[in-house]
Amino acid sequence: MIKRKLLNVLVGMTLAATAGSAFAQNAKVSDGVVKIGVLTDMASLYADVSGKGAVEAVKMAVEDFGGKVLGMPIEVVSADHQNKADIASSKSREWFDTQKVDMITDNVASSTALAAVKVAGEKKKIAIVNGAASSRISNEDCTPYSVHYTYDTVALANGTGKAVVKDGGDSWFFLTADYAFGHSLEKDVTEVVKAGGGKVVGGVKHPLNASDFSSFLLQAQSSGAKIIGLANAGGDTINSIKAANEFGILKSGSQQLAGLLIFISDIHALGLEATQGLYATTGFYWDMNDDTRKWSEKFFKRTGKMPTMVQAGDYSSTMHYLKAVEAAGTDDSDAVMKKMREMPVNDFFAKGGKIREDGRMVHDMYLVQVKKPSESKKPWDYYKVKATIPGNEAYRSLANSTCPLIKK
Amino acid sequence: MTTIFGVPIQAMMSQLLIGLVNGSFYAMLSLGLAVIFGLLNIINFTHGALYMMGAVGAWMGLTYLGMNYWVALLVMPIVIGIIGMIIERTMLQWLYKLDHLYGLLLTFGLALIFEGLFQNAYGVSGLPYSAPAALSGATNLGFMFLPNYRAWVVAVSLVVCFATWFVIERTKLGAYLRAGTENPRLVQAFGINVPLMVTLTYGFGVALAAFAGVLAAPITQVSPLMGSNLIIVVFAVVVIGGMGSILGAIITGLALGLIEGLTKVFYPEASTVAVFVIMAIVLILRPAGLFGKEK
Numbered sequence: 001m002i003k004r005k006l007l008n009v010l011v012g013m014t015l016a017a018t019a020g021s022a023f024a025q026n027a028k029v030s031d032g033v034v035k036i037g038v039l040t041d042m043a044s045l046y047a048d049v050s051g052k053g054a055v056e057a058v059k060m061a062v063e064d065f066g067g068k069v070l071g072m073p074i075e076v077v078s079a080d081h082q083n084k085a086d087i088a089s090s091k092s093r094e095w096f097d098t099q100k101v102d103m104i105t106d107n108v109a110s111s112t113a114l115a116a117v118k119v120a121g122e123k124k125k126i127a128i129v130n131g132a133a134s135s136r137i138s139n140e141d142c143t144p145y146s147v148h149y150t151y152d153t154v155a156l157a158n159g160t161g162k163a164v165v166k167d168g169g170d171s172w173f174f175l176t177a178d179y180a181f182g183h184s185l186e187k188d189v190t191e192v193v194k195a196g197g198g199k200v201v202g203g204v205k206h207p208l209n210a211s212d213f214s215s216f217l218l219q220a221q222s223s224g225a226k227i228i229g230l231a232n233a234g235g236d237t238i239n240s241i242k243a244a245n246e247f248g249i250l251k252s253g254s255q256q257l258a259g260l261l262i263f264i265s266d267i268h269a270l271g272l273e274a275t276q277g278l279y280a281t282t283g284f285y286w287d288m289n290d291d292t293r294k295w296s297e298k299f300f301k302r303t304g305k306m307p308t309m310v311q312a313g314d315y316s317s318t319m320h321y322l323k324a325v326e327a328a329g330t331d332d333s334d335a336v337m338k339k340m341r342e343m344p345v346n347d348f349f350a351k352g353g354k355i356r357e358d359g360r361m362v363h364d365m366y367l368v369q370v371k372k373p374s375e376s377k378k379p380w381d382y383y384k385v386k387a388t389i390p391g392n393e394a395y396r397s398l399a400n401s402t403c404p405l406i407k408k
Numbered sequence: 409m410t411t412i413f414g415v416p417i418q419a420m421m422s423q424l425l426i427g428l429v430n431g432s433f434y435a436m437l438s439l440g441l442a443v444i445f446g447l448l449n450i451i452n453f454t455h456g457a458l459y460m461m462g463a464v465g466a467w468m469g470l471t472y473l474g475m476n477y478w479v480a481l482l483v484m485p486i487v488i489g490i491i492g493m494i495i496e497r498t499m500l501q502w503l504y505k506l507d508h509l510y511g512l513l514l515t516f517g518l519a520l521i522f523e524g525l526f527q528n529a530y531g532v533s534g535l536p537y538s539a540p541a542a543l544s545g546a547t548n549l550g551f552m553f554l555p556n557y558r559a560w561v562v563a564v565s566l567v568v569c570f571a572t573w574f575v576i577e578r579t580k581l582g583a584y585l586r587a588g589t590e591n592p593r594l595v596q597a598f599g600i601n602v603p604l605m606v607t608l609t610y611g612f613g614v615a616l617a618a619f620a621g622v623l624a625a626p627i628t629q630v631s632p633l634m635g636s637n638l639i640i641v642v643f644a645v646v647v648i649g650g651m652g653s654i655l656g657a658i659i660t661g662l663a664l665g666l667i668e669g670l671t672k673v674f675y676p677e678a679s680t681v682a683v684f685v686i687m688a689i690v691l692i693l694r695p696a697g698l699f700g701k702e703k
Contacts, residue, residue: 044633048533178677204672207680211628211637214426215672215679218552222419238534238629246539246555246627248546269533269629305531 028330029072031100036062036318039088039116040106040131042080045209045235048265050108050131050310053303057311058105060299061318069325077101081112083208088112089119096123102331103128103321106314110134110181117146124333128321130313133233133261134184135396138360142403145333147340149361150313151283153181155394156260157188159281159367163386164227164258165196172258173225174203175216175240177232185231185260201225210236213243221249226256233261238269245274262370263308267382272373280368284309284349285383288366291348306380316349317361353391358403362391422552423669429558431665432565433620437638438645438657439569440616443576446652447589447609450500450511455617455642456635457519458488462621463630464526467535477540477626484622485615492614496607519636526632534629561623568619569658576654585609641680644687650700660698 038058040050055078062074077099081088088107095101096119104120107113108131120127121143129137130150138148172193176182182205190200202223204216217240220228228249230240237259249255259266262280286296286306295315299307307315324339325331345353345361353363368383376382398406437459444452465484469475475483495518503510538544539557546555576582588595588602596602621635628634645664649656664683671682678685690698 043527043532045532047527048531051532204676206676209637210680211634212426212430214429214558215423215669216676218419218422218426219673221553222416235532235534235629235631235633242627242629246546246557248553248555265531265533269536271536274536 029070030102030331033073033075033100034069034322034325034331035075035077035099035101035103036321037092037095037099037101037104038076038078038106038314039081039092039104039112040078041083041108042078044083046083046108046131046233048269048305049234049263049308050106050314053299053305053307053311054106054108054131054314056303057299057307057314058318060302061315061322065319065322069322070329070331074322081109081116083109083112085111085115089115092116092119092127093123096120096125102126102333105129105318105321106131106310108132108310110136110184111179113137114141114180117141117143120145126321126333126337128317130317131310132181134180135188136180136184138356138358139396139402140404142358142405144405145337146359147317147355147361148359149317150309151281151365152360152395153185153188154396155283155365155389156185156281157192158394159365159389160258160260160279161189161192161229162196163279163367164256165193165198169227169256169258170196170198171225172198172200172227172229173220173223174200174229174231175213175220176203176205177208177236178205179208181233182231186229189229189231189260206232206236208236211239213240214247216240217243217247217249221247221255226254227258228255230257230259231261234263234266237262238266241270241274241278263310264306264380264382265308267370268305268380272371272376272382275370276372278370279386280370280383281389282309282366282368282383283363284312285366285368285385286312287381287383288385295348312349316345316347319347320345356398358398358401358406360395360401362395364391365389365394418551420673422554423673424666425552425554426558427666427669427672428662429561429665430668431662432562433624433638433661434642434645434665435569435658435661436565436616436620436623437642438649438661439572439654440613440620441642441646442649442652442654442657443572443616444610444613445646446654447585448500448606449504449508449589450515450610451508452613453512453516453639454495454519454522455515455614456637456639457522458492458614458635459617459621459624459638460526460632460635461491461522462488462618463537463625463628463634464530464535464621464632465618466622466625467537467630470537471535477622481619481622485619488618488621489611489615493607493611496610500610501603501606519639523632523636530632532631532633534631537625537630539626557626561627564623565620568616572616573654573658641683644683648683648687648690648697650697653697653699653701656697656699 038055040054041047042051059076079091103126105128107116107129110132113129113132117127126145128147133153135152135154174186176186230237259278267275324336328335328339341355350363355361366385367387369386462484466480469480543557543560546553588605592602645661649660671679
């Protein structure tokens with residue numbers, strides 16, 4: 001009987017001790033879980049650029065990290081923002097307020113990303129932008145809790161824009177998607193073109209997800225510009241290129257297309273015949289070295305597609321976030337952001353990448369050219385890497401940043 | 409050079425021609441909708457999805473079976489038409505006596521299911537499909553460079569549209585159809601199989617959508633979303649033309665293509681809104697639509 005009592009006491013003490021340590025952990029990790037929200041476009045024009053693949057990439061990162069951080073489980077939730085800023089902002093608000101979400105990522109489409117970044121800033125929660133491109137995210141709309149990770153419109157301008165001007169493309173006509181992203185891209189490329197001694201002769205702002213581009217291309221054709229700059233993305237770029245081929249704009253030789261944001265999924269959809277010779281700027285290409293191939297093939301096994309730079313960035317940034325949580329010993333946003341800025345990003349995606357005060361993750365970008373059908377040796381063998389653009393040349397310098405957090 | 413509102417007349421002509429091409433698609437799709445609504449009283453929201461299935465089906469035929477464009481143009485409308493008839497027999501026929509809304513809900517649900525299935529299988533970036541060799545290339549018209557394929561689209565859709573109009577409004581078969589929808593019991597009493605006629609009509613309307621889909625495959629992004637991008641505009645066309653009016657659907661479709669083409673020149677930002685502004689104005693001034701009859 002006494003033995004039994006003693007055992008009870010012992011068990012009770014052990015339980016109390018375990019509970020105690022669990023409470024101690026709880027103080028460090030809010031709500032006993034580290035929760036990542038993937039906010040993306042699941043069913044519309046950017047669904048192949050990020051979409052399901054983005055969710056899968058984030059899940060891969062969580063699995064590779066071991067599923068737990070600081071002894072607490074890591075959870076991944078996802079939502080479809082339908083490329084609508086109001087949905088993005090109400091969803092992220094709901095996630096932060098009632099669903100215990102600590103960090104939102106992917107954020108494809110600039111209008112929705114800007115909305116989500118704003119909410120995260122108000123709630124003092126972390127927002128990592130991989131999908132959207134607008135340079136506003138790390139400039140006038142920057143917050144202490146936002147990270148712009150994979151690429152931006154300045155880098156696209158400094159990559160493709162500069163290369164095209166250097167090749168003699170000194171007069172431009174823009175086809176611009178009529179929302180935050182297109183406007184940013186047109187502005188940033190215009191700066192590069194003017195700095196290179198070129199001029200912009202005109203442009204058309206078309207609605208997002210326009211189905212027919214022939215009318216806009218005819219306007220571009222009659223402008224006489226040497227270069228038709230496509231300041232759009234996804235399905236809009238695909239339809240522009242398709243119509244340009246049909247109207248013989250590319251064959252005439254007097255005008256050339258410059259796709260300013262081309263994803264590998266676009267090339268896959270259009271085929272090499274229609275896209276050969278196009279320049280593109282990318283933050284990641286699967287077939288660069290053993291590390292990129294190894295990760296990408298893993299991704300391919302799960303999704304049946306090679307990753308876009310956005311999806312690779314989703315993985316890399318989630319990994320970096322989780323490492324920062326571990327290093328900080330808490331999921332408190334301020335402490336984690338501090339660690340994320342301190343620690344360099346060194347993985348298959350970026351070497352020596354660094355997150356600046358304005359939230360910009362500075363890493364090398366690549367200028368690539370689409371291969372001819374005869375040069376492509378295997379499936380998804382689409383790019384020739386023409387040049388590596390060092391991070392500090394690709395992105396806007398802190399000195400020129402308009403982010404209010406930068407003290408000058 | 410002569411100009412109209414600052415736009416050179418040549419540029420204007422070419423924009424109008426492009427508008428006519430888009431108008432042909434509007435006309436063909438809204439024609440199918442008008443036939444189905446006029447004769448069956450069903451607001452067919454699956455129309456966009458079936459149009460998409462026509463285009464994706466053409467791609468599937470080419471990729472898996474080596475079926476060329478011309479064969480697809482014949483076969484796909486038949487295949488999709490049969491699918492349509494199965495839908496009508498198994499589901500739609502139970503809804504004729506109920507409010508329009510039930511048909512709308514059923515067809516809308518079906519559209520979401522079809523689109524979801526195809527999206528799951530093929531993603532949204534689109535599938536490559538090129539024009540047949542006989543129609544590739546372009547003709548120099550003096551004021552513009554017109555791809556031969558687009559000229560073909562305009563020609564063939566005009567023929568199809570007016571043939572449909574002729575059959576329904578000017579032949580005996582068309583008269584049976586119209587009578588059958590007006591008073592099915594009486595027509596049945598004369599020994600005409602009305603349910604069969606209704607099924608065939610639905611199949612025909614749907615086949616028109618698939619036909620437009622195959623026609624569109626070489627010039628737009630063939631993707632599971634192509635139908636839902638278009639269907640709302642096409643419904644606006646039907647409403648402007650007058651629900652159920654066949655001639656109204658054809659003429660309004662072509663006219664709106666032209667107006668949209670002009671908006672793209674003068675104020676491109678508004679090009680997707682123009683159709684709806686016109687719809688609002690028409691509904692205020694003539695609630696039954698331009699060619700509709702007040703009931």
